[in-house]
Amino acid sequence: GAVVSQHPSWVICKSGTSVKIECRSLDFQATTMFWYRQFPKQSLMLMATSNEGSKATYEQGVEKDKFLINHASLTLSTLTVTSAHPEDSSFYICSARLSGETQYFGPGTRLLVL
Amino acid sequence: GDSVTQMEGPVTLSEEAFLTINCTYTATGYPSLFWYVQYPGEGLQLLLKATKADDKGSNKGFEATYRKETTSFHLEKGSVQVSDSAVYFCALSLIGGAQKLVFGQGTRLTINP
Numbered sequence: 088g089a090v091v092s093q094h095p096s097w098v099i100c101k102s103g104t105s106v107k108i109e110c111r112s113l114d115f116q117a118t119t120m121f122w123y124r125q126f127p128k129q130s131l132m133l134m135a136t137s138n139e140g141s142k143a144t145y146e147q148g149v150e151k152d153k154f155l156i157n158h159a160s161l162t163l164s165t166l167t168v169t170s171a172h173p174e175d176s177s178f179y180i181c182s183a184r185l186s187g188e189t190q191y192f193g194p195g196t197r198l199l200v201l
Numbered sequence: 202g203d204s205v206t207q208m209e210g211p212v213t214l215s216e217e218a219f220l221t222i223n224c225t226y227t228a229t230g231y232p233s234l235f236w237y238v239q240y241p242g243e244g245l246q247l248l249l250k251a252t253k254a255d256d257k258g259s260n261k262g263f264e265a266t267y268r269k270e271t272t273s274f275h276l277e278k279g280s281v282q283v284s285d286s287a288v289y290f291c292a293l294s295l296i297g298g299a300q301k302l303v304f305g306q307g308t309r310l311t312i313n314p
Binding site for chain 2: 091093121128129130131133136180182184188189190191192193194195
């Protein structure tokens with residue numbers, strides 16, 4: 088149980104376009120979802136926390152107008168990278184939490200902006 | 202601010218060797234501590250956790266003890282297998298609030314047969 092999926096697993100796009108990444112909890116309803124970003128050989132950095140039906144809470148230094156997060160249901164959260172640029176290329180990982188402390192992680196989405 | 206520091210990798214061992222991956226933390230409160238593992242091509246999975254001082258988390262032969270006096274949570278396994286090859290992340294979560302996780306940088310472990 089507690090499976091989280093992400094789609095797509097990888098995406099290549101042109102600079103200036105927008106990219107949407109989906110995060111789904113497949114067998115449970117997630118009250119909270121988290122979005123992380125991971126640079127090569129570096130740790131996961133939390134970008135934002137989202138609760139179903141409310142606005143996401145962004146970490147300091149993360150541009151909310153650039154990284155749009157929608158958490159429309161208890162099983163789906165989306166991250167849209169707007170007007171992507173090469174410096175946005177990274178590995179984006181989501182996690183979902185039902186209750187308590189344990190987060191269940193998706194497999195990640197690798198974004199390459201040309 | 203809160204932070205986690207892990208032993209730098211990569212770490213390469215032979216099968217059946219003893220494993221230690223060091224992890225120390227800095228936190229203003231009383232965090233819960235976690236080890237997550239990421240196998241190739243998969244998402245992070247919770248390996249073990251400890252929620253208070255002197256607790257020992259264990260799973261799949263791995264152990265880690267919450268040491269408040271040394272602010273450490275070192276991961277150990279007595280005899281590693283090839284299937285343990287993965288990236289290991291130490292993390293902390295402060296009780297209350299959004300219970301956000303703060304991760305260490307990860308340690309890549311390779312076990313050779």
